[in-house]
Amino acid sequence: MKMEIAWWDLEGSPATVESLRRHLNEDGVVHNWQAVEGLREKFWIADPDGQRWGAVMVWDGEQPASLPENLAASLVGSPITHRDRFEVQATARGAGPVRIRDSSHRYVVVGAFTTRPLSGNPVAVFFDAADLTDEQMRRIAQAMNLSAVVFLLPPSAPDADVRVRIFTPADEIPFAGHPLLATAAALALDLRTDRLRCQTQTGVVPCTVDRTPAAQSGGGVAYVSMEQPIPVWEPYEHAEALLKALGGTASTLPVDLYRGGGRHVFVGLPDAAALAGLRPSHPALAAFPGVAATCFAPEGERWHTRMFSPAHGAAEDTATGSAAGALAVHLARYGLVAYGKTVEIHEGSRPGGRHSVMYAEATVAGSGEIDRVRVSGHATVAAEGTIHV
Numbered sequence: 001m002k003m004e005i006a007w008w009d010l011e012g013s014p015a016t017v018e019s020l021r022r023h024l025n026e027d028g029v030v031h032n033w034q035a036v037e038g039l040r041e042k043f044w045i046a047d048p049d050g051q052r053w054g055a056v057m058v059w060d061g062e063q064p065a066s067l068p069e070n071l072a073a074s075l076v077g078s079p080i081t082h083r084d085r086f087e088v089q090a091t092a093r094g095a096g097p098v099r100i101r102d103s104s105h106r107y108v109v110v111g112a113f114t115t116r117p118l119s120g121n122p123v124a125v126f127f128d129a130a131d132l133t134d135e136q137m138r139r140i141a142q143a144m145n146l147s148a149v150v151f152l153l154p155p156s157a158p159d160a161d162v163r164v165r166i167f168t169p170a171d172e173i174p175f176a177g178h179p180l181l182a183t184a185a186a187l188a189l190d191l192r193t194d195r196l197r198c199q200t201q202t203g204v205v206p207c208t209v210d211r212t213p214a215a216q217s218g219g220g221v222a223y224v225s226m227e228q229p230i231p232v233w234e235p236y237e238h239a240e241a242l243l244k245a246l247g248g249t250a251s252t253l254p255v256d257l258y259r260g261g262g263r264h265v266f267v268g269l270p271d272a273a274a275l276a277g278l279r280p281s282h283p284a285l286a287a288f289p290g291v292a293a294t295c296f297a298p299e300g301e302r303w304h305t306r307m308f309s310p311a312h313g314a315a316e317d318t319a320t321g322s323a324a325g326a327l328a329v330h331l332a333r334y335g336l337v338a339y340g341k342t343v344e345i346h347e348g349s350r351p352g353g354r355h356s357v358m359y360a361e362a363t364v365a366g367s368g369e370i371d372r373v374r375v376s377g378h379a380t381v382a383a384e385g386t387i388h389v
Contacts, residue, residue, distance in 0.1 A: 001040065001058055001059060001060060001087075001088035001091075002058070002059045002061070002062070002063075002085065002086070002087060002088065003056065003057070003058050003059070003085070003086045003087075003088055004056070004057045004059070004063075004083065004084070004085050004086075005054060005055070005056050005083070005084045005085075005086075006054055006055050006057075006080045006082075006083045007052050007053070007054040007080065007081050007082045007083070008052065008053045008054065008072060008073075008076045008078065008080060008081055009051065009052060009078070009081040009082075010051040010052060010053055010076065011051050013076045013077050013078065014075075014077060015053070015075045015076045015077070017046045017047075017048050017051075017053060019075070020044075020046070020053050020072065020075065020076075021046070023071065023072075023075060024044055027071070029044075029071075032068040032069075033068055035211065036064065036067065036068065037064050037192060038059050038060045038061055038062070038063070038064055038192070039057065039058075039059060039060075040058040040059060040060055041056075041057075041058045042055065042056065042057045042058070043055065043056040043057075052081075053072070053076070055072070058088070103131075103388065103389060104386050104387065104388045104389075105126050105127065105128065105129060105132070105386065105387050105389060106126070106127050106128070106384070106385075106386050107124050107125060107126040107127065107384065107385060107386070107387060108124070108125050108186050108220075108381050108383065108384040108385075109122055109123070109124050109125075109146070109381070109382050109383040109384070109385075110122070110123050110124075110125055110182035110183075110185055110186050110220075110379050110380065110381050110382065111123075111182075111354075111379065111380045111382050112178035112179070112181045112182040112185075112319055112321065112356070112377065112379050113178060113181065113319040113321070113347075113356035113357055113358050113377040113378065113379070114319075114354075114355070114356055114357070114377075114378060114379070114380055115213065115221055115378045115380055116380060117380055117381075117382035117383075118354070118382060119354050119355055119356070119380075120178075120318065120319055120348075120354055120355075120356045120378075120379070120380065121147050121148075121178040121182075121317065121318045121319035121320075121348070121354065121356055122146045122147060122354075122382065123146060123147065123148045123149070123150060123178060123179050123182035123183070124144045124146050124148075124149045124150070125149075125150045125152065125182055125183050125186040125187075126140070126149070126150065126151045126152060126387075127152055127190070128152065129151035129152055129153055129165075130153045130154060132151060132389070134172075136389055137149075137151050137165065137167055137172075138167060138171075138172070140167075140387065140389065141167035141168065141169055142169050144169075145169055146169075147168065147178070147317065147318070148166055148167065148168055148173075148176060148178065148179040148182075149166075149167045149168075150164055150165070150166055150167075150179045150182065150183050151164075151165045151167070152164060152183070152187070153165065155199045156199065157199045157204055159197060159204055160197045160198065160199035160204045161187075161196050161197045161198070162183075162187065162196065162197075162198055162199065163198075163199040164179070164180065164183055164198045164199060164200050166179045166180075166200070173262070174200060174201035174202050175200045175201060175202040175205075175229065175260075175262060175322060176262060176320075176321065176322050177226070177228065177262075177320065177321015177322040177323070177324060177325065177358075177375050178319050178320065178321040178356075179321075180198055180200070180205055180207070180226055180321065181207075181224045181226060181321055181375070181377060181379050182379050183198060184196050184198065184207035184209055184222075184224045184226060184379075185209060185220075185222040185224050185379035185380075185381070186379075186381065188207075188209035188211060188222055188224075189211060189220050189222055189381065192211070193209070194208060194209050194210070194211065195207070195208055195209070196209065198226075202229050202260075203229060205226050205227060205228065205229075206226070206227050207224055207225065207226045207227075208224070208225050209222050209223070209224050209225075210222060210223040210224075213378065220380060220381030221378060221379070221380045221381075222378070222379055223376065223377070223378050223379075224376065224377065224378075224379055225374055225375070225376040226321075226374070226375055226376070227372060227373065227374050228260060228321075228322065228325040228373045228374070228375055229260045229373070230260060230370050230371075230372070230373050231258040231259055231260025231325070231326045231329060231373070232258070232259050232260070233256050233257060233258045233259070233326075233329070233330075233333075234256065234257055235254060235255070235256055235257070236255045236256060236257040236265045236291075238288065239251075239255035239265075241287075241288075242255065242265060242267070242285075242288060242293060243255070243267065244284070245280060245281050245284035245285045245287070245288070245293075246267060246278065246280045246281075246285070246293060246295065246308075247278055247279050247280055247281070249267070249269065249274075249278065249295075251266075251267045251268045251269075252268035252269065252270055253266070253268040253330070253334050253336075254334075255267055256330065257291065258326040258329065258330065260322065260325065260326055260373070262292060262320075262322040262323065262326075263290055263291045263292065264291065264292050264293075264294050264307075264320075264322065264323045264326050264327075265288075265291045265292070265293050265294065266294050266295075266296060266326070266327060266330050267293060267294070267295045267296070268295075268296055268297070269295055269296065269297040270297065271297050271298065271299065272297050272298075272299040272304045274297060275295055275296070275297035275304050275305075275306060276304075278295060278306060280293075280308055282308070282310045282315050283310075285308050285309075285310050286310045291309075292307055292308065292309035292317075292320070292323065293307070293308045293309070294306070294307045294308075294320065294323045294326075294327065295307075295308075296327060296345075298336075299346075301344065302344040302345070302346060303327070303331070303343060303344065303345050303346070304345070304346050304347070305320070305323065305324075305327065305345055305346070305347045306347065307320040307323055307347070317347070317348075318347060318348030318354040318355075318356055319347050319348060319354075319356030319358060319377075320347065321358060321375050321377075322375075324343075324345050324358040324359075324360040324375045325360050325362070325373040325374070325375045326373075327343070327345065327360065328343045328360035328361055328362045328373065328375075329362045329370060329373060331343060332362050339362055339363055339364045339370075340361060340362075340363045340364075341361060342359050342360070342361045343359070343360050343361060344357065344358075344359055345357070345358040345359070345360060346358075356377070357377060357378075358375060358376070358377045359375070359376040359377060360373070360374065360375045360376075361373075361374050
């Protein structure tokens with residue numbers, strides 16, 4: 001790492017420590033530096049007694065050629081008075097004012113399929129979790145009480161960048177779409193990379209990440225596209241009982257079961273109003289422990305979904321990424337959309353819900369076989385913290 005410290009002498013300058021502090025807060029200066037490539041941290045520092053204002057920058061390597069505009073020189077009215085550059089030899093983080101246990105794990109909470117904090121489907125992503133036991137992961141997932149908690153470990157597959165373990169408050173699951181999307185966004189923003197290969201229990205999932213939204217918004221927002229396992233399907237043998245548990249509704253398409261990491265049964269409703277008015281029996285749905293019931297309905301060019309899986313701790317989900325990919329296949333199989341067309345899917349949009357927007361497409365090869373299922377959407381870092389376990 002490399003460190004640079006720059007100082008301005010404020011003696012005789014119209015600028016003061018207070019005016020420069022206001023400049024930081026009012027002109028979006030901090031946000032402008034958050035997406036700079038290779039910048040590990042930047043601190044703005046003040047020496048009121050000595051009438052000096054400065055900046056400390058820590059770089060992973062060499063500074064990039066292009067940097068955000070620095071208005072300090074024009075505000076101060078003179079160039080930098082003094083500059084020092086250093087090669088960092090080692091770093092250490094102190095224990096802080098309160099003594100805590102040495103074992104700690106950093107995490108972020110990411111809203112999947114949204115551009116706004118406190119919306120979408122929330123996922124906690126724990127970095128460097130290789131030392132946690134299975135029991136600790138289960139207890140952390142229960143304590144977080146989110147739709148999913150992801151633990152990142154070194155990969156065991158040679159073509160993967162990271163190994164991902166996914167837990168709901170009830171149990172570990174082999175694959176789910178919104179935790180993978182949240183993980184790819186969190187890692188890409190943390191590592192400043194655009195491509196990741198995430199190892200799951202169902203195989204390695206390639207992800208591409210566009211970090212441009214973070215630079216535009218000054219926050220932790222990214223757009224992720226992931227190639228999901230291609231599902232297999234069959235008619236669902238308990239369709240009549242499932243429809244009864246959903247409130248006695250009928251389905252506009254055959255009720256099929258899809259396996260592709262998750263197990264989703266699809267039930268079609270005629271329109272968004274019928275979907276919003278659905279009142280399923282959650283105790284009755286809990287009798288179907290092996291599947292999640294995903295109900296869908298059209299609204300113009302977009303589709304709305306509601307997913308119920310009380311047996312897995314999700315009375316109703318707010319964004320089901322694995323179901324989005326399978327739904328694109330389901331709609332294409334029955335001719336409601338064309339193969340290769342991007343399907344816009346809204347979930348969690350009922351009053352009081354955490355609205356999510358997903359994009360999915362299924363493409364076919366020359367042989368007519370499905371060769372790719374892709375699910376995309378935004379993800380937003382909403383919180384970060386450390387757990388001492």
